[in-house]
Amino acid sequence: MRILLVEDETSISNFLKDGLEEEGFAVDVADNGKTGLQLALDNLEEYDTIILDWMLPGMSGIEICRNIRKESHVVPVIFLTARDTTDDAVFGLEAGANDYIRKPFAFDELLARIRVLMRGKSGENSVFRYKEIILDVDSHRVSKADENVELTQKEFALLEFLLRNKGKVSRRTRIIEKVWDIHFDYDTSVIDVYINALRKKLDDKNSESFIETIRGVGYRINEEA
Structure with a gap:
């Protein structure tokens, strides 16, 4: 934010x-x-x-x-x-x-x-959920299946932004504008690094990533079925 x-x-x-x-x-x-x-x-x-x-x-x-x-x-x-x-x-x-x-x-x-x-x-509360993943803004904590997951500051901010916009495609430029400040050089490839870090820490090993890549556009966390 x-x-x-x-x-x-x-x-x-x-x-x-x-x-x-x-x-x-x-x-x-x-x-x-x-x-x-x-x-x-x-x-x-x-x-x-x-x-x-x-x-x-x-x-x-x-x-x-x-x-x-x-x-x-x-x-x-x-x-x-x-x-x-x-x-x-x-x-x-x-x-x-x-x-x-x-x-x-x-x-x-x-x-x-x-x-x-x-x-x-x-109009939202401070807790965001996706399946077993819980992000609590007030306590600045992320857990999966009741186990704490350690995230960096930018990983946390990126996950929060994607969860706040669950079901919507988050364009790369929009992510940069909301998660990085005005001094960032707008090299959007850095987003891929942080997305991959989130996937390694939070994905289920035997299923597709909870963060969907929309090629040429950005990323999305889909609404739960």
Whole structure:
């Protein structure tokens, strides 16, 4: 899943980017308001959550949020800010934000709020199943037949994306957009490496792979019969 983080304090943005990537998110970062707004508007359908600092060079988080809401009422927006009055919180929410977190904050709290907003956006819970395979987003665990399966961050993110889109063909470019960030060079052949890794770890040895290859297009996990 893909997140846009607009934060001008390098120490905070690096900390959040590293933490969110460890949880399997693809994270795009902007350090000023104008770049953040441009990224948001260019990729509104791709971002699952947008995290905004309030005070930014070039354009405030409030202005960014208002411009986003002119184009989309779906993508969740979270404010991070040192402004700590009730009036500030109300002002941010009235500008279109879904949530408001005061600095300093605990990373686990931010992560929990992101997941709640994403569940609300998708209308889905945090557990995805395919036959004996279970992926739990909140605990960041995958199991098969009640046995834990160790996946890398990108393997987990790719499996989550395919399970969220079960029954649909996931095109290679779409996978890159949702699982990797904007700095990726768009060499889609890397997807094959991760698909093969998932197959080795999760396929039944004597049956066809649970991930179907759609030649020239992408991949699909079919709905269970």
